[in-house]
Amino acid sequence: MAQGRASFLKILPLIIVGAIAGRVLASMASGSSFLNWLIGLLVVGFVVYLVWLFAFKNQATRKATPAETAAALKFQPEPGKGVIYLYRKQFVAVLVGMDVVLDGQPIGQTRGYCFYRLVVEPGQHVLSGDGKCKEPLSFEVAAGEVAYIEKEILMGAFKGGYHYRRNADVAAAQTAIRSCKLLLPKG
Structure with missing residues (x-):
C-alpha cells in the first residue's frame, strides 16, 4: 500500500504563487502609489488563500497497488458481505479533497x-461528509450485492458542495470507475 505524497500537481500551486507574487511585487516597486500597493496585497492574499485551500486542506490518501486495483476492477461481491463502489469522476474541483x-x-x-x-x-448505511455535503445518502446493501454510488459536485456562485447518487446503471x-484510481480507506 503506497502512501500518497507530494507530487508536481501539489507543488505547482506554490510555483504559481511565487510567480504571481514576484510579478505583483515587481510592478508595485515601479510605482509607489497607495492604490498599487493595496491592489497588489489583495491579489497576493487571494492567491495565497487559493493555495492553502487546494494544497494544504487535502489529507494524504492511501493509493492501491496495481494488484489491489486489478482485483477491485473485477467488481466481484464478497460472500456474506455487501460491497460499495464510491466514485468521483468529475473534472470540477479535481484537486480538492472532499x-x-x-x-x-x-x-x-x-x-x-x-x-x-x-x-x-x-x-x-449512510454516506455523508463535511459541511459541504448537501444531503447524506441513506441506502441498503444486501449480502452479495454490489452498490455503485457517485459523488457529484454541485457548483454555486459563492459556495459549492456535493451529494451522493446511487447509480442503477451498472x-x-x-x-466510469475503470477510468479512476483506487484509494484505500483509512485504517
Whole structure:
C-alpha cells in the first residue's frame, strides 16, 4: 500500500504563487502609489488563500497497488458481505479533497477521478461528509450485492458542495470507475 505524497500537481500551486507574487511585487516597486500597493496585497492574499485551500486542506490518501486495483476492477461481491463502489469522476474541483464518512466513520477524501471499494456488513448505511455535503445518502446493501454510488459536485456562485447518487446503471458505473484510481480507506 503506497502512501500518497507530494507530487508536481501539489507543488505547482506554490510555483504559481511565487510567480504571481514576484510579478505583483515587481510592478508595485515601479510605482509607489497607495492604490498599487493595496491592489497588489489583495491579489497576493487571494492567491495565497487559493493555495492553502487546494494544497494544504487535502489529507494524504492511501493509493492501491496495481494488484489491489486489478482485483477491485473485477467488481466481484464478497460472500456474506455487501460491497460499495464510491466514485468521483468529475473534472470540477479535481484537486480538492472532499471528505467521505460512512456510518459516522471517516473513510478518507475523494478527489476527481478516484474511487473507493468498501466492503460492508449487509443492511442500512449512510454516506455523508463535511459541511459541504448537501444531503447524506441513506441506502441498503444486501449480502452479495454490489452498490455503485457517485459523488457529484454541485457548483454555486459563492459556495459549492456535493451529494451522493446511487447509480442503477451498472455498465455505466463500471465504465466510469475503470477510468479512476483506487484509494484505500483509512485504517
